[in-house]
Amino acid sequence: MPETRGKLTEHRVLSDLTWLRVGGPADWLFQPADVEDLAAFLRDLPPEVPVFPMGVGSNLIVRDGGLRAVVIRMGRGFNYIEIEGDRVRAGAAALDAHVARKAAAAGLDLTFLRTIPGAIGGAVRMNAGCYGIYTADHFVEATAVTRAGEVVTLTAGDLNFRYRQTDLPEGWVIVEAVFAPPRGEAGALEARMAEQLARRDATQPSRERTAGSTFRNPAGFSSTGRADDVHDLKAWKVIDDAGMRGARIGGAQMSEKHSNFLINTGGATAQDLEALGEEVRKRVFQNSGIELHWEIMRVGEPAP
Ligand SMILES: Cc1cc2nc3c(=O)[nH]c(=O)nc-3n(C[C@H](O)[C@H](O)[C@H](O)COP(=O)(O)OP(=O)(O)OC[C@H]3O[C@@H](n4cnc5c(N)ncnc54)[C@H](O)[C@@H]3O)c2cc1C
Numbered sequence: 001m002p003e004t005r006g007k008l009t010e011h012r013v014l015s016d017l018t019w020l021r022v023g024g025p026a027d028w029l030f031q032p033a034d035v036e037d038l039a040a041f042l043r044d045l046p047p048e049v050p051v052f053p054m055g056v057g058s059n060l061i062v063r064d065g066g067l068r069a070v071v072i073r074m075g076r077g078f079n080y081i082e083i084e085g086d087r088v089r090a091g092a093a094a095l096d097a098h099v100a101r102k103a104a105a106a107g108l109d110l111t112f113l114r115t116i117p118g119a120i121g122g123a124v125r126m127n128a129g130c131y132g133i134y135t136a137d138h139f140v141e142a143t144a145v146t147r148a149g150e151v152v153t154l155t156a157g158d159l160n161f162r163y164r165q166t167d168l169p170e171g172w173v174i175v176e177a178v179f180a181p182p183r184g185e186a187g188a189l190e191a192r193m194a195e196q197l198a199r200r201d202a203t204q205p206s207r208e209r210t211a212g213s214t215f216r217n218p219a220g221f222s223s224t225g226r227a228d229d230v231h232d233l234k235a236w237k238v239i240d241d242a243g244m245r246g247a248r249i250g251g252a253q254m255s256e257k258h259s260n261f262l263i264n265t266g267g268a269t270a271q272d273l274e275a276l277g278e279e280v281r282k283r284v285f286q287n288s289g290i291e292l293h294w295e296i297m298r299v300g301e302p303a304p
Helices: 035-044 096-105 120-126 186-203 235-241 270-288
Strands: 007-013 025-031 051-054 060-062 067-073 081-084 087-091 139-145 151-154 173-179 219-221 230-232 252-254 262-264 297-299
Touching: 035 139, 035 173, 051 173, 060 270, 081 096, 087 096, 096 120, 096 186, 120 173, 235 270, 252 270, 262 270
Parallel strands: 025 067, 051 067, 060 297
Antiparallel strands: 007 025, 081 087, 087 173, 139 151, 139 173, 219 230, 252 262
Protein backbone atom coordinates (compact mmCIF):
# COMPACT_ATOMS: atom_id res chain seq x y z
CA MET A 1 0.00 0.00 0.00
CA PRO A 2 1.23 3.54 -0.76
CA GLU A 3 2.45 5.86 2.00
CA THR A 4 -0.29 8.12 3.37
CA ARG A 5 -0.94 10.81 5.96
CA GLY A 6 -4.40 9.31 6.46
CA LYS A 7 -5.45 6.08 8.12
CA LEU A 8 -5.18 2.69 6.45
CA THR A 9 -6.65 -0.41 8.11
CA GLU A 10 -6.35 -3.95 6.79
CA HIS A 11 -9.27 -6.45 6.91
CA ARG A 12 -11.69 -3.88 8.31
CA VAL A 13 -15.18 -5.28 8.93
CA LEU A 14 -17.71 -2.84 7.41
CA SER A 15 -20.92 -3.72 9.28
CA ASP A 16 -20.66 -0.82 11.74
CA LEU A 17 -20.20 1.59 8.83
CA THR A 18 -23.50 0.73 7.13
CA TRP A 19 -27.04 1.67 8.12
CA LEU A 20 -28.17 -1.96 7.85
CA ARG A 21 -25.31 -3.05 10.13
CA VAL A 22 -24.24 -5.90 7.85
CA GLY A 23 -21.12 -6.50 5.79
CA GLY A 24 -17.90 -8.50 5.94
CA PRO A 25 -14.37 -7.10 5.79
CA ALA A 26 -12.84 -4.81 3.21
CA ASP A 27 -9.31 -5.81 2.23
CA TRP A 28 -8.37 -2.27 3.22
CA LEU A 29 -10.20 0.74 4.59
CA PHE A 30 -8.56 4.05 3.70
CA GLN A 31 -9.51 7.30 5.42
CA PRO A 32 -7.60 10.05 3.60
CA ALA A 33 -6.37 13.12 5.47
CA ASP A 34 -7.32 15.52 2.65
CA VAL A 35 -7.68 15.76 -1.14
CA GLU A 36 -3.92 15.82 -1.80
CA ASP A 37 -3.45 12.72 0.35
CA LEU A 38 -6.25 10.90 -1.51
CA ALA A 39 -4.88 11.94 -4.92
CA ALA A 40 -1.33 10.78 -4.09
CA PHE A 41 -2.65 7.49 -2.70
CA LEU A 42 -4.74 6.70 -5.79
CA ARG A 43 -1.87 7.70 -8.10
CA ASP A 44 0.49 5.29 -6.33
CA LEU A 45 -2.00 2.45 -5.84
CA PRO A 46 -1.45 -0.25 -8.52
CA PRO A 47 -4.17 0.31 -11.16
CA GLU A 48 -5.49 -3.26 -10.91
CA VAL A 49 -6.54 -2.80 -7.24
CA PRO A 50 -10.30 -2.05 -7.10
CA VAL A 51 -11.39 1.06 -5.23
CA PHE A 52 -14.83 1.51 -3.65
CA PRO A 53 -15.80 4.93 -2.30
CA MET A 54 -18.26 4.75 0.55
CA GLY A 55 -20.35 7.44 2.18
CA VAL A 56 -22.27 6.65 5.36
CA GLY A 57 -23.59 3.38 3.94
CA SER A 58 -27.27 4.38 3.90
CA ASN A 59 -27.96 2.84 0.49
CA LEU A 60 -25.85 -0.30 0.75
CA ILE A 61 -26.00 -3.99 1.48
CA VAL A 62 -22.36 -5.04 1.84
CA ARG A 63 -22.36 -8.82 1.51
CA ASP A 64 -21.09 -11.03 4.34
CA GLY A 65 -17.85 -11.98 2.57
CA GLY A 66 -16.88 -8.30 2.32
CA LEU A 67 -15.17 -6.35 -0.44
CA ARG A 68 -12.00 -7.28 -2.27
CA ALA A 69 -11.09 -3.63 -2.66
CA VAL A 70 -9.72 -0.57 -0.96
CA VAL A 71 -12.77 1.10 0.56
CA ILE A 72 -12.38 4.86 0.76
CA ARG A 73 -14.25 6.66 3.48
CA MET A 74 -13.92 10.37 4.00
CA GLY A 75 -14.20 11.99 7.38
CA ARG A 76 -12.65 15.08 8.93
CA GLY A 77 -11.12 17.21 6.20
CA PHE A 78 -14.10 16.49 3.96
CA ASN A 79 -17.07 17.55 6.07
CA TYR A 80 -17.05 21.33 5.66
CA ILE A 81 -20.07 23.36 4.52
CA GLU A 82 -19.47 26.88 3.18
CA ILE A 83 -22.04 29.45 2.12
CA GLU A 84 -20.67 31.62 -0.70
CA GLY A 85 -23.31 34.18 -1.61
CA ASP A 86 -26.03 32.23 -3.42
CA ARG A 87 -23.99 29.04 -3.50
CA VAL A 88 -23.33 26.19 -1.10
CA ARG A 89 -20.02 24.35 -1.19
CA ALA A 90 -19.92 21.08 0.76
CA GLY A 91 -17.29 18.42 1.32
CA ALA A 92 -18.21 14.86 0.36
CA ALA A 93 -18.48 13.75 3.99
CA ALA A 94 -20.87 16.55 5.03
CA LEU A 95 -24.19 14.97 5.97
CA ASP A 96 -27.12 15.91 3.72
CA ALA A 97 -29.17 16.95 6.76
CA HIS A 98 -26.43 19.31 7.99
CA VAL A 99 -26.08 20.85 4.54
CA ALA A 100 -29.86 21.41 4.35
CA ARG A 101 -29.93 23.09 7.77
CA LYS A 102 -26.92 25.32 7.21
CA ALA A 103 -28.26 26.37 3.80
CA ALA A 104 -31.70 27.09 5.29
CA ALA A 105 -30.18 29.29 7.99
CA ALA A 106 -28.60 31.33 5.17
CA GLY A 107 -31.94 31.54 3.30
CA LEU A 108 -31.02 28.92 0.68
CA ASP A 109 -33.41 26.09 -0.11
CA LEU A 110 -31.83 22.65 -0.06
CA THR A 111 -34.63 21.39 2.19
CA PHE A 112 -35.08 18.25 0.07
CA LEU A 113 -31.80 16.96 1.58
CA ARG A 114 -33.03 17.24 5.17
CA THR A 115 -34.55 13.76 5.47
CA ILE A 116 -32.00 11.88 3.33
CA PRO A 117 -29.57 10.21 5.75
CA GLY A 118 -26.54 10.05 3.42
CA ALA A 119 -23.54 12.31 2.86
CA ILE A 120 -22.94 14.69 -0.07
CA GLY A 121 -20.66 12.33 -2.07
CA GLY A 122 -23.39 9.68 -2.00
CA ALA A 123 -26.06 12.28 -2.84
CA VAL A 124 -24.21 13.27 -6.01
CA ARG A 125 -23.34 9.68 -7.00
CA MET A 126 -26.94 8.50 -6.46
CA ASN A 127 -28.67 11.72 -7.58
CA ALA A 128 -30.50 11.52 -4.25
CA GLY A 129 -33.91 13.11 -4.21
CA CYS A 130 -37.01 13.65 -2.20
CA TYR A 131 -40.40 15.34 -2.68
CA GLY A 132 -39.81 15.63 -6.43
CA ILE A 133 -36.48 17.46 -6.13
CA TYR A 134 -33.20 15.79 -7.02
CA THR A 135 -29.54 16.60 -6.35
CA ALA A 136 -29.22 17.35 -10.07
CA ASP A 137 -31.77 20.20 -9.82
CA HIS A 138 -29.49 22.58 -7.88
CA PHE A 139 -26.12 21.11 -8.85
CA VAL A 140 -23.36 23.36 -10.22
CA GLU A 141 -20.26 21.17 -10.19
CA ALA A 142 -18.36 18.55 -8.23
CA THR A 143 -14.69 17.92 -7.62
CA ALA A 144 -13.54 14.32 -7.92
CA VAL A 145 -10.29 12.40 -7.73
CA THR A 146 -9.95 9.94 -10.61
CA ARG A 147 -8.73 6.37 -10.10
CA ALA A 148 -5.37 7.55 -11.48
CA GLY A 149 -5.13 10.28 -8.83
CA GLU A 150 -5.98 13.37 -10.89
CA VAL A 151 -8.20 16.07 -9.36
CA VAL A 152 -10.95 17.01 -11.85
CA THR A 153 -14.07 19.16 -12.02
CA LEU A 154 -17.28 17.45 -13.11
CA THR A 155 -20.28 19.22 -14.63
CA ALA A 156 -23.85 17.95 -14.73
CA GLY A 157 -23.15 16.93 -18.33
CA ASP A 158 -20.20 14.78 -17.25
CA LEU A 159 -22.31 13.06 -14.60
CA ASN A 160 -25.41 12.59 -16.80
CA PHE A 161 -27.80 12.51 -13.83
CA ARG A 162 -30.69 10.05 -14.04
CA TYR A 163 -33.07 8.46 -11.54
CA ARG A 164 -30.74 7.40 -8.65
CA GLN A 165 -27.89 7.05 -11.13
CA THR A 166 -24.95 8.91 -12.68
CA ASP A 167 -22.10 8.11 -15.06
CA LEU A 168 -19.36 8.54 -12.41
CA PRO A 169 -16.61 6.15 -13.56
CA GLU A 170 -15.75 3.25 -11.26
CA GLY A 171 -13.11 4.08 -8.67
CA TRP A 172 -13.53 7.87 -8.98
CA VAL A 173 -14.13 9.60 -5.66
CA ILE A 174 -16.24 12.73 -5.27
CA VAL A 175 -14.63 15.05 -2.74
CA GLU A 176 -16.78 18.18 -2.96
CA ALA A 177 -19.94 19.55 -4.58
CA VAL A 178 -21.28 23.05 -5.23
CA PHE A 179 -25.01 23.85 -5.35
CA ALA A 180 -26.97 26.93 -6.42
CA PRO A 181 -30.27 26.59 -4.55
CA PRO A 182 -33.23 28.95 -4.84
CA ARG A 183 -33.66 31.58 -2.11
CA GLY A 184 -36.21 31.20 0.65
CA GLU A 185 -37.05 32.71 4.00
CA ALA A 186 -35.03 30.96 6.75
CA GLY A 187 -37.98 30.49 9.12
CA ALA A 188 -40.21 29.06 6.39
CA LEU A 189 -37.46 26.66 5.27
CA GLU A 190 -36.98 25.46 8.87
CA ALA A 191 -40.72 24.91 9.22
CA ARG A 192 -40.86 22.95 5.98
CA MET A 193 -38.02 20.68 7.12
CA ALA A 194 -39.73 20.04 10.47
CA GLU A 195 -42.91 19.12 8.61
CA GLN A 196 -41.01 16.78 6.27
CA LEU A 197 -39.36 15.03 9.22
CA ALA A 198 -42.71 14.54 10.95
CA ARG A 199 -44.23 13.16 7.74
CA ARG A 200 -41.32 10.69 7.39
CA ASP A 201 -41.63 9.51 10.98
CA ALA A 202 -45.35 8.94 10.46
CA THR A 203 -45.02 6.88 7.29
CA GLN A 204 -41.59 5.19 7.34
CA PRO A 205 -39.67 3.02 9.82
CA SER A 206 -37.20 5.86 10.35
CA ARG A 207 -35.94 4.51 13.67
CA GLU A 208 -35.09 1.04 12.36
CA ARG A 209 -32.00 -0.26 10.58
CA THR A 210 -32.91 0.12 6.91
CA ALA A 211 -31.36 1.41 3.69
CA GLY A 212 -34.32 3.48 2.49
CA SER A 213 -36.58 2.27 -0.31
CA THR A 214 -35.65 -1.29 -1.24
CA PHE A 215 -37.05 -1.28 -4.79
CA ARG A 216 -37.79 1.41 -7.35
CA ASN A 217 -41.39 2.20 -8.02
CA PRO A 218 -42.27 0.18 -11.11
CA ALA A 219 -43.51 2.20 -14.04
CA GLY A 220 -44.56 0.89 -17.39
CA PHE A 221 -47.41 0.07 -19.70
CA SER A 222 -50.53 -1.58 -18.41
CA SER A 223 -51.81 -4.81 -19.88
CA THR A 224 -53.67 -3.04 -22.72
CA GLY A 225 -50.28 -2.12 -24.18
CA ARG A 226 -51.66 1.24 -25.36
CA ALA A 227 -49.05 3.98 -25.42
CA ASP A 228 -51.30 6.31 -23.40
CA ASP A 229 -52.18 3.65 -20.83
CA VAL A 230 -49.22 3.97 -18.50
CA HIS A 231 -49.50 2.84 -14.90
CA ASP A 232 -47.73 4.58 -12.09
CA LEU A 233 -47.48 1.87 -9.48
CA LYS A 234 -45.89 2.07 -6.08
CA ALA A 235 -43.49 -0.68 -5.03
CA TRP A 236 -45.13 -0.90 -1.58
CA LYS A 237 -48.50 -1.57 -3.22
CA VAL A 238 -47.35 -4.46 -5.41
CA ILE A 239 -45.45 -5.90 -2.40
CA ASP A 240 -48.64 -5.67 -0.31
CA ASP A 241 -50.66 -7.26 -3.11
CA ALA A 242 -48.20 -10.18 -3.14
CA GLY A 243 -48.74 -10.63 0.61
CA MET A 244 -45.17 -9.77 1.53
CA ARG A 245 -45.71 -6.95 4.06
CA GLY A 246 -44.04 -8.14 7.27
CA ALA A 247 -42.42 -11.20 5.58
CA ARG A 248 -39.26 -12.49 7.28
CA ILE A 249 -36.13 -14.48 6.56
CA GLY A 250 -33.83 -14.88 9.57
CA GLY A 251 -33.33 -11.43 11.08
CA ALA A 252 -34.56 -9.65 7.93
CA GLN A 253 -38.10 -8.32 7.61
CA MET A 254 -40.19 -6.26 5.18
CA SER A 255 -41.42 -3.45 7.42
CA GLU A 256 -44.98 -3.63 8.74
CA LYS A 257 -45.04 0.18 8.63
CA HIS A 258 -43.91 0.61 5.01
CA SER A 259 -43.64 -2.59 3.00
CA ASN A 260 -40.91 -1.29 0.65
CA PHE A 261 -38.46 -0.99 3.57
CA LEU A 262 -36.20 -3.92 4.35
CA ILE A 263 -35.23 -4.02 8.03
CA ASN A 264 -32.50 -5.66 10.02
CA THR A 265 -34.50 -6.54 13.12
CA GLY A 266 -31.22 -7.47 14.86
CA GLY A 267 -28.84 -10.25 13.94
CA ALA A 268 -29.69 -10.31 10.21
CA THR A 269 -26.93 -11.24 7.81
CA ALA A 270 -26.53 -9.61 4.41
CA GLN A 271 -27.58 -13.02 3.06
CA ASP A 272 -30.90 -12.83 5.01
CA LEU A 273 -31.60 -9.34 3.69
CA GLU A 274 -30.74 -10.11 0.08
CA ALA A 275 -32.60 -13.45 0.14
CA LEU A 276 -35.73 -11.74 1.46
CA GLY A 277 -35.48 -9.05 -1.20
CA GLU A 278 -35.16 -11.70 -3.91
CA GLU A 279 -38.12 -13.63 -2.46
CA VAL A 280 -40.19 -10.43 -2.62
CA ARG A 281 -39.17 -9.90 -6.25
CA LYS A 282 -40.17 -13.49 -7.06
CA ARG A 283 -43.57 -13.31 -5.32
CA VAL A 284 -44.40 -9.94 -6.87
CA PHE A 285 -43.58 -11.28 -10.31
CA GLN A 286 -45.70 -14.41 -9.73
CA ASN A 287 -48.56 -12.31 -8.43
CA SER A 288 -48.62 -9.42 -10.88
CA GLY A 289 -46.05 -10.04 -13.63
CA ILE A 290 -44.20 -6.92 -12.46
CA GLU A 291 -40.42 -7.07 -12.18
CA LEU A 292 -39.10 -5.05 -9.25
CA HIS A 293 -35.64 -3.52 -9.51
CA TRP A 294 -33.41 -3.03 -6.47
CA GLU A 295 -32.79 0.55 -5.40
CA ILE A 296 -30.45 -0.53 -2.57
CA MET A 297 -26.97 -1.24 -3.96
CA ARG A 298 -25.60 -4.67 -3.15
CA VAL A 299 -21.83 -4.97 -3.23
CA GLY A 300 -19.11 -7.42 -2.27
CA GLU A 301 -18.95 -11.18 -2.02
CA PRO A 302 -21.17 -13.69 -0.24
CA ALA A 303 -19.73 -15.42 2.82
CA PRO A 304 -17.34 -18.20 1.76
C1 LIG B 1 -34.12 5.80 6.27
C2 LIG B 1 -33.59 6.08 4.88
C3 LIG B 1 -34.27 6.95 4.05
C4 LIG B 1 -33.80 7.24 2.77
N1 LIG B 1 -34.48 8.11 1.98
C5 LIG B 1 -33.99 8.47 0.78
C6 LIG B 1 -34.66 9.44 -0.04
O1 LIG B 1 -35.69 10.00 0.32
N2 LIG B 1 -34.12 9.75 -1.23
C7 LIG B 1 -32.96 9.17 -1.68
O2 LIG B 1 -32.51 9.51 -2.77
N3 LIG B 1 -32.32 8.24 -0.95
C8 LIG B 1 -32.80 7.87 0.27
N4 LIG B 1 -32.15 6.94 1.01
C9 LIG B 1 -30.96 6.25 0.45
C10 LIG B 1 -29.62 6.93 0.73
O3 LIG B 1 -29.67 7.73 1.90
C11 LIG B 1 -29.15 7.79 -0.44
O4 LIG B 1 -28.97 7.01 -1.61
C12 LIG B 1 -27.83 8.51 -0.13
O5 LIG B 1 -27.58 9.46 -1.14
C13 LIG B 1 -26.64 7.57 -0.02
O6 LIG B 1 -25.57 8.31 0.53
P1 LIG B 1 -24.44 7.58 1.38
O7 LIG B 1 -23.45 8.63 1.78
O8 LIG B 1 -25.03 6.80 2.50
O9 LIG B 1 -23.81 6.61 0.29
P2 LIG B 1 -23.47 5.05 0.42
O10 LIG B 1 -24.71 4.29 0.76
O11 LIG B 1 -22.30 4.87 1.32
O12 LIG B 1 -23.03 4.72 -1.07
C14 LIG B 1 -23.99 4.70 -2.10
C15 LIG B 1 -23.28 4.76 -3.45
O13 LIG B 1 -22.63 6.01 -3.58
C16 LIG B 1 -21.23 5.85 -3.81
N5 LIG B 1 -20.54 6.91 -3.10
C17 LIG B 1 -20.73 7.33 -1.83
N6 LIG B 1 -19.91 8.35 -1.54
C18 LIG B 1 -19.17 8.57 -2.65
C19 LIG B 1 -18.13 9.47 -2.99
N7 LIG B 1 -17.68 10.38 -2.12
N8 LIG B 1 -17.60 9.41 -4.24
C20 LIG B 1 -18.05 8.51 -5.13
N9 LIG B 1 -19.02 7.63 -4.88
C21 LIG B 1 -19.56 7.66 -3.65
C22 LIG B 1 -20.90 4.46 -3.28
O14 LIG B 1 -19.76 3.92 -3.93
C23 LIG B 1 -22.17 3.72 -3.62
O15 LIG B 1 -22.11 3.37 -4.98
C24 LIG B 1 -32.61 6.64 2.31
C25 LIG B 1 -31.90 5.77 3.15
C26 LIG B 1 -32.38 5.49 4.43
C27 LIG B 1 -31.59 4.58 5.33
